[in-house]
Amino acid sequence: MANLVIDNVKKRYGTTEVLKGINIAIEAGEFLILVGPSGCGKSTLMNSIAGLEDVSEGRILIADNDVTYTSPKDRDIAMVFQSYALYPNMTVAQNISFGLEMRKVPKEEREVEVQRVAELLQISHLLNRKPAQLSGGQRQRVAMGRALARRPQLYLFDEPLSNLDAKLRVEMRTEIKKLHQKLGTTIVYVTHDQIEAMTLADRIAVMKDGEVQQLGTPQEIYDNPANLFVAGFMGSPAMNFIPAKVVSQDGNPMLELATNSTVTLPFPKPEALANHIGQTVLLGLRPEMITEPQPHKVGQDFVTTTDIKVEVTEPMGADTMIITRVNDAEINCRSNPAYPAAPGSVIEMMFDTSKAVVFDQASGQRLDI
Amino acid sequence: MSKASIGRQTTWVEKALRVALYTVLLIMAAVYLMPFLVMLLTSLKDVEEIRTGTLLSLPSTLDLSAWSKAWGEACTGNNCGGISPYFLNSFQIVIPAVLISTLLGAINGYVISLWKFRGSDLFFAALLVGCFIPFQVILLPMARTLGWLGIANTTTGLVFVHVVYGVAFTTLFFRNFYQAIPGELVKAARLDGAGFFTIFYRIILPLSTPIIVVTVIWQFTQIWNDFLFGVAFSGFDTQPVTVALNNLVNTSFGGKEYNVDMAAAIIAALPTLAVYVLAGKYFVRGLTAGAVKG
Numbered sequence: 001m002a003n004l005v006i007d008n009v010k011k012r013y014g015t016t017e018v019l020k021g022i023n024i025a026i027e028a029g030e031f032l033i034l035v036g037p038s039g040c041g042k043s044t045l046m047n048s049i050a051g052l053e054d055v056s057e058g059r060i061l062i063a064d065n066d067v068t069y070t071s072p073k074d075r076d077i078a079m080v081f082q083s084y085a086l087y088p089n090m091t092v093a094q095n096i097s098f099g100l101e102m103r104k105v106p107k108e109e110r111e112v113e114v115q116r117v118a119e120l121l122q123i124s125h126l127l128n129r130k131p132a133q134l135s136g137g138q139r140q141r142v143a144m145g146r147a148l149a150r151r152p153q154l155y156l157f158d159e160p161l162s163n164l165d166a167k168l169r170v171e172m173r174t175e176i177k178k179l180h181q182k183l184g185t186t187i188v189y190v191t192h193d194q195i196e197a198m199t200l201a202d203r204i205a206v207m208k209d210g211e212v213q214q215l216g217t218p219q220e221i222y223d224n225p226a227n228l229f230v231a232g233f234m235g236s237p238a239m240n241f242i243p244a245k246v247v248s249q250d251g252n253p254m255l256e257l258a259t260n261s262t263v264t265l266p267f268p269k270p271e272a273l274a275n276h277i278g279q280t281v282l283l284g285l286r287p288e289m290i291t292e293p294q295p296h297k298v299g300q301d302f303v304t305t306t307d308i309k310v311e312v313t314e315p316m317g318a319d320t321m322i323i324t325r326v327n328d329a330e331i332n333c334r335s336n337p338a339y340p341a342a343p344g345s346v347i348e349m350m351f352d353t354s355k356a357v358v359f360d361q362a363s364g365q366r367l368d369i
Numbered sequence: 370m371s372k373a374s375i376g377r378q379t380t381w382v383e384k385a386l387r388v389a390l391y392t393v394l395l396i397m398a399a400v401y402l403m404p405f406l407v408m409l410l411t412s413l414k415d416v417e418e419i420r421t422g423t424l425l426s427l428p429s430t431l432d433l434s435a436w437s438k439a440w441g442e443a444c445t446g447n448n449c450g451g452i453s454p455y456f457l458n459s460f461q462i463v464i465p466a467v468l469i470s471t472l473l474g475a476i477n478g479y480v481i482s483l484w485k486f487r488g489s490d491l492f493f494a495a496l497l498v499g500c501f502i503p504f505q506v507i508l509l510p511m512a513r514t515l516g517w518l519g520i521a522n523t524t525t526g527l528v529f530v531h532v533v534y535g536v537a538f539t540t541l542f543f544r545n546f547y548q549a550i551p552g553e554l555v556k557a558a559r560l561d562g563a564g565f566f567t568i569f570y571r572i573i574l575p576l577s578t579p580i581i582v583v584t585v586i587w588q589f590t591q592i593w594n595d596f597l598f599g600v601a602f603s604g605f606d607t608q609p610v611t612v613a614l615n616n617l618v619n620t621s622f623g624g625k626e627y628n629v630d631m632a633a634a635i636i637a638a639l640p641t642l643a644v645y646v647l648a649g650k651y652f653v654r655g656l657t658a659g660a661v662k663g
Contacts, residue, residue, distance in 0.1 A: 047556075050556075050560060052556050052559065052560075072556075072559045072560050073559060073560065073561070073562040073563075077560065078560060079556070079557065079560050081553040081556070081557060082553070083551050083553050085551060085553035085554045085556065085557035087554065087557075087558070087571075087572050088576060089572065089575035089576055098558075098561050098563075098571075099560075099561035099562060102561050102562035102563050102567070103562050146557075146561075150561075
């Protein structure tokens with residue numbers, strides 16, 4: 001277990017800069033997730049931490065040792081790959097013990113270690129099989145076993161669940177979280193799946209175009225996105241972005257929405273809007289903040305009830321998504337399935353702006369921080 | 370509904386097409402096998418029978434004397450010891466040349482596919498040009514080189530020529546095969562602490578059986594059947610069997626002994642035939658192995 005410091009790391013291929021100065025520091029035992037769309041540089045950063053790619057500038061420290069120019073095998077890290085990268089010609093047991101063998105661990109100790117890992121991951125019955133004889137989930141376990149056997153200082157996971165089917169992915173996600181809680185290891189985990197990021201991470205680094213957009217706990221990132229990109233990337237269905245005009249009402253800046261009628265919504269930080277009266281800003285409102293009227297919320301400060309026209313409904317079992325148009329933007333609302341909402345009808349909905357955020361329309365930057 | 374459950378009836382047109390197909394296939398097979406049959410029949414006849422009979426007439430007795438003469442007594446030029454010494458020469462050339470060129474091709478392919486360096490694609494392209502250089506073009510420069518290296522007219526010299534000429538092909542085979550191996554395998558092994566050669570020996574080579582078989586067959590056939598390099602660069606004692614066969618056929622005292630010529634030709638072709646029969650199915654399998662990722 002060790003801490004990891006990524007200090008102003010840059011990576012260039014020719015003239016294109018893939019990493020534009022990354023700064024991340026994580027504590028020993030922390031679970032960090034690098035998340036972002038493909039091409040954002042998260043895999044390059046991962047490979048740089050592993051030493052599989054050289055960085056152009058900056059430093060990488062593991063357990064306070066500068067390993068920027070150390071070869072991969074001397075960094076004491078283990079990695080789980082998206083394709084698992086199990087050695088096809090070796091049995092499961094040989095796969096798990098290969099790293100130990102390369103480090104000249106005596107045979108008896110290797111066997112003990114293989115048993116320990118196999119029991120931990122419940123793959124003892126598979127030890128004599130070849131990777132080709134395993135299912136996807138089993139391969140995934142073996143790949144993790146190979147990483148665990150060496151007890152490295154740092155674990156790197158490169159999209160380890162992407163090749164699994166949806167159900168197995170959720171199961172393995174829980175497994176990984178349990179494993180982390182049990183072993184308390186330091187993990188850096190790359191994914192493009194924001195749900196994986198939310199559920200697993202102690203902290204998330206949202207990346208785009210070779211830059212960290214925001215580094216924070218899952219809840220911070222969900223509630224307090226630094227910019228439009230982070231707000232839109234995290235959360236499913238995505239946050240609603242509504243272009244809204246700031247109007248002054250009794251001296252208070254309010255946001256004007258055209259739903260079925262025109263309504264003005266209060267904003268929790270009116271001072272952030274004071275300089276924007278008469279301008280249009282982007283209001284960010286999560287779908288769960290637009291619901292059917294809920295009696296216990298009536299009369300609260302930032303709750304407004306208004307009529308909307310239902311365009312489409314998408315029942316999801318636990319909730320029904322209602323899609324409507326507000327200020328000419330398509331928005332998602334999350335309602336109780338029992339609430340009648342026939343497409344084409346006009347129904348009453350409750351807008352809760354207590355957690356709303358606003359962005360500058362042009363730059364996408366938050367206006368209320 | 371009921372018609373489908375009975376099963377499909379074949380029409381007479383389909384049957385006729387089937388018959389036509391097999392007829393064509395049989396004719397083609399005959400065209401390819403006929404020369405070999407003639408060779409075999411001729412080698413079993415004596416000279417008198419060859420002169421009086423037709424090409425396809427069966428031998429009256431099973432006479433193996435032409436075979437033993439071709440193997441141990443026939444004259445190639447001034448040397449009347451049959452083709453057996455040259456047969457051994459060929460093995461002395463082919464075995465090291467095949468092994469070395471295959472190993473070098475494997476390492477080259479491993480580097481070009483899995484340890485890409487700046488310019489590795491260019492290097493590969495340059496190497497590919499080697500596949501298209503006609504044999505004749507390199508005869509003179511190679512003769513100079515062999516002389517300069519002090520291995521002219523030796524078995525070592527011939528092995529050297531075949532290795533140099535073969536590496537372009539073997540590299541191409543291995544490179545294409547290794548292209549389908551995920552790079553993550555090498556990354557995982559590097560993180561596990563394995564080095565360049567350990568990864569090659571412990572992980573990559575065990576996966577390479579199909580392409581090793583293909584390369585060995587290809588190189589064995591190419592080098593065994595080579596005549597031009599053999600005739601140009603061999604010494605008196607180091608001639609391969611192909612050159613000896615040519616000399617045998619061209620050496621005659623009095624009447625031409627077609628039966629001995631044919632027996633010698635079949636003997637010279639036996640090793641490549643054996644390789645194909647034993648490993649032929651791996652050859653086809655290996656050639657297509659890279660195409661579908663398994």
